[in-house]
Amino acid sequence: MIDYKDTAVLVTGGASGIGAALAAQLAARGADVIVADKQGDLAREVAAALPRPGFAVACDLSDPAAPARLVAEAFAWKGRLDLVCANAGFGRRKRMMQEAFGPDTMALFAVNMFAPFRMAQAYGAALETAGRRGRLMITGSENSLSLPQAVTRSRLGAYGASKHGVLIMAEWLREELAGELMDVHVLMPGGVYTPLIAQGLPDPKDIPPEFNVIMPEECARIALKGLDLGLFYIPTHKHIADDIRPRAEGVWEAIRALGLS
Template identity: 30%
Template structure:
């Protein structure tokens, strides 16, 4: 197992033990820093854990980088087993690793769709399954699923991305009902535009363009990269909000973050309700007659 440091398996953790994926930047890094500030212990997973060396050096007893590609099931099993060997517990799992993809549905290839689904759905599902037996035994735990406002509704150019987040949210909604009796919380986080690396530095992938979609998808292709470093959302404030929601007596199932997410999700819910009411008589007309 590729670890930054060798540890004593009998080591006692300080505070809660977190396992955070995609911890080298963005929300993952912000949550790592917030958990450390709260006095907790963090196993910070990333494809390039060396990026976290300076943060680990500042917290040598409570922050441990680990190499993990969440699309590798064998590595998932090994990492979870190693964390449990060290500390005997995982209190919080944060499924955060991810990236963006812009493209019309017709433009998106099978390979692009499958790769994104592996990253945003199958990887988090595997990690969730790996930690649940332990959380059930200890009678407590929290699973934080980093979704997006694009996991609640979609728009032109992000169909593939939204499809993966819709899948994660559907899984998590059922999961929350299944694990509540064991004292395990599930929190789905739905951020809007935050100042992370999502839109820049080559992180945002784009499907090969078909000219016919220039009018509907073209503006999204141009606009998203141009927002890099200018987004209104503060990742540190998002991390604080997530911790507050987790510690609340009644943790919400879904937590939109950012004014843009709050506005857009509210508008979507209103439009969905209006459409349902408009077509309600048709919906109710399809049962067999008594």
């Protein structure tokens, strides 16, 4: 189990949902937590309520320069930064045939996909300068691996593409680092009761059991267990493995049909 006592941790998207739960559980395990979020006032509330009161930063990660500024500010707080949870992200519901790929979609890719890796570059440079080793956990999604059956009617094409991108870029990052400088992990949540779901279902008791939605605290518990175990892939639901099968089976069917087997 990782000892977080007196470590410094940055959590983006930390003002609510999975990010707030990660911040709380990391602080309970002894970490000093920087809560970063576009909602600055809410980030300050979350940081002040942590078991070890943290440091809040208002930050809009759709700005390409923001990740580097955030890492520098977080590193300067305690003179170290032991873990970065690149968790900030948001969804967008739009049919692919109607997607204009305008500013809103570009902001989605900037936050969900590009910001974690701009952050990784800045974090790696800071670690190298300080002669330290770090850890990076990027929040992907069950959509990183497949088009889950549960969301086929949700019009999440651009969101799914951004989360697919997170996974392959993280795999390349892990490959290129080759175990040096920082450990890399990808959290892949299934259904989690975040503010997005709460908009339509204010009471979590109303969520149908077959939706298999977990609370943010359970997602954070699984995430930290994955870090403790040194896992690269950190799924939160068993069905995520089942959702991968149709794609793999489709490729094998094509291989057989093409006579490549």
